[in-house]
Amino acid sequence: xxxxxxxxxxxxxxxxxxxxxxxxxxxxxxxxxxxxxxxxxxxxxxxxxxxxxxxxxxxxxxxxxxxxxxxxxxxxxxxxxxxxxxxxxxxxxxxxxxxxxxxxxxxxxxxxxxx
Amino acid sequence: xxxxxxxxxxxxxxxxxxxxxxxxxxxxxxxxxxxxxxxxxxxxxxxxxxxxxxxxxxxxxxxxxxxxxxxxxxxxxxxxxxxxxxxxxxxxxxxxxxxxxxxxxxxxxxxxxxx
Numbered sequence: 109x110x111x112x113x114x115x116x117x118x119x120x121x122x123x124x125x126x127x128x129x130x131x132x133x134x135x136x137x138x139x140x141x142x143x144x145x146x147x148x149x150x151x152x153x154x155x156x157x158x159x160x161x162x163x164x165x166x167x168x169x170x171x172x173x174x175x176x177x178x179x180x181x182x183x184x185x186x187x188x189x190x191x192x193x194x195x196x197x198x199x200x201x202x203x204x205x206x207x208x209x210x211x212x213x214x215x216x217x218x219x220x221x222x223x
Numbered sequence: 224x225x226x227x228x229x230x231x232x233x234x235x236x237x238x239x240x241x242x243x244x245x246x247x248x249x250x251x252x253x254x255x256x257x258x259x260x261x262x263x264x265x266x267x268x269x270x271x272x273x274x275x276x277x278x279x280x281x282x283x284x285x286x287x288x289x290x291x292x293x294x295x296x297x298x299x300x301x302x303x304x305x306x307x308x309x310x311x312x313x314x315x316x317x318x319x320x321x322x323x324x325x326x327x328x329x330x331x332x333x334x335x336x337x338x
Contacts, residue, residue, distance in 0.1 A: 112265065142326070151225065151313055151329035197266070211327075213266040 110135045112200050114214035121188055122222050129183040129217045131198030136176045143172050143183050144197040146216065152197060156183070188221045195219070226250040227330035229314050235336045236304065244299040244333045246314030254320035255297040256327065257289060258313040266313070272297060273320035304337045311335070 111134045121127050131141070140159045144152040156165045156172040158181070164173040171184040185192060195216040202210045227248045236242050248255065257269040271279035272291040286308075288300040297314055311332045317325040 144329075149311070149332070149334060151227070151229075151331045152315075153225070153329070154326055157326055199266075211268065215263065215265050 110200060110202060110210070110212040112198055112212050112214040114196075114198055114217050116217060117215065118218040118220075120220040120222060123188060123190060125188050125221075126184070126186050127188055127219070129185070129196050129198075129219070131181040131183070131200075131214055133179045133181075133200045133212070135200075135202065136179050137202065138176060139201045139203045141172075141174055141181050142199045142201070143170075143181075144199060146195045146197055148194075155196075185219075188219075190221045190223050193219055193221050225328045225330065227314060227316055227328050229312075229330040229333050231333060232331065233334045233336075235338060236301070237338055238304060238306070240304075241300070241302040243301065244312055244314075244335075246297040246299075246330055248295055248314075248316040248328070248330075250316060250328060252316040252318050252328075253294050254317045254325070255291060255294070256315040256317075257297065257299055258315065260311040260313055260332070262310075270299075271320055278320060301335075304335075306337050309335055309337045 113132045115130050142157045143155045146152050158165045158174045169186040174181045195218045197216040198214040200212050230245045254273045256271050259267045269283045270289045275291050286303050290298040311334050313332045314330040315327040317327045
């Protein structure tokens with residue numbers, strides 16, 4: 109059974125700091141990995157999707173890396189801003205023999221960027 | 224706006240009530256999902272519909288009854304719920320369910336409180 113762990117559970121940083129969020133998973137035979145952002149009481153917004161054949165993806169100030177062999181992914185946020193404050197979720201997708209997706213989410217890291 | 228809407232946004236119901244949650248997507252997708260998000264727990268996939276057919280039911284209690292009349296609409300009928308069913312219920316959609324790992328688009332969620 110796939111398990112996804114996100115560390116730390118919460119993080120508070122001053123504005124402008126670069127930071128790294130971590131995601132680890134137990135089954136390395138993944139199809140892809142996705143990072144989401146969730147604002148309080150809201151749904152999920154997709155940030156970056158990394159296919160299993162890729163090592164990293166970048167979007168603006170965000171960079172996500174994937175190391176399948178070690179079962180780890182990191183989300184790097186450069187020059188953090190108060191608007192980045194949210195919970196960041198990692199989701200790992202497996203594909204079973206029937207071609208169906210099995211997505212497992214982490215609990216998330218709650219980020220607070222202090223002005 | 225992700226193109227996925229959910230109503231109501233907030234719902235308080237007693238354990239003997241019957242209510243329904245509604246989800247609508249305007250993206251032309253063929254797969255729709257119900258997730259449950261409880262405090263300090265990962266998102267739990269409840270149901271998946273692909274081309275209006277239920278393809279996943281992850282051991283969800285029968286007091287939750289999904290309905291998918293067409294590819295654009297998804298309902299979750301609730302009856303005789305328990306206080307532990309209080310959670311954020313998220314709807315998502317994707318182009319397809321099988322044959323590939325397609326990115327999911329999430330609605331804002333319905334915050335359900337069972338008293």
